[in-house]
Amino acid sequence: MTELPLTAPAEPASxxxxxxxxxxxxxxxxxxxxxHDAITRTLRNAxxxxxxxxxxxxxxxxxxGKTTLGRLLA
Known part of the structure; x- marks a missing residue:
């Protein structure tokens, strides 16, 4: 019977x-x-x-883009 390795092969790091x-x-x-030109302009001005x-x-x-705009505003 063939033994399987206990560790996964290493993946190249990127x-x-x-x-x-x-x-x-x-x-x-x-x-x-x-x-979203209108809302980004409004938020930038604020x-x-x-x-x-x-x-x-x-x-x-x-x-x-709701979450993205919220994160940018925060």
Whole structure:
């Protein structure tokens, strides 16, 4: 009977090997967000003037950038 190795073969290491694609490619600034010109302009102006509201409500279908905009605003 053949013995199976107890350890998994080593995988080649890459800088983003364990990183999920949506995190790797998520915009890091308002300038990198595309398709939401009105809301990014509004949020940029609020941050620049220091007049942020107590809360913002982002709504819409999955994959439209709600979490991304929220993270950028935070």
């Amino acid at each position: 800088p983003h090997s364990g990183e999920v694609l949506y995190r790797k490619w998520r915009p890091q600034s308002f300038a990198e967000v595309h398709g 941050v620049a003037s220091g007049r942020l509201a107590h809360a913002y409500l982002f709504c819409g279908p999955r994959g439209t």
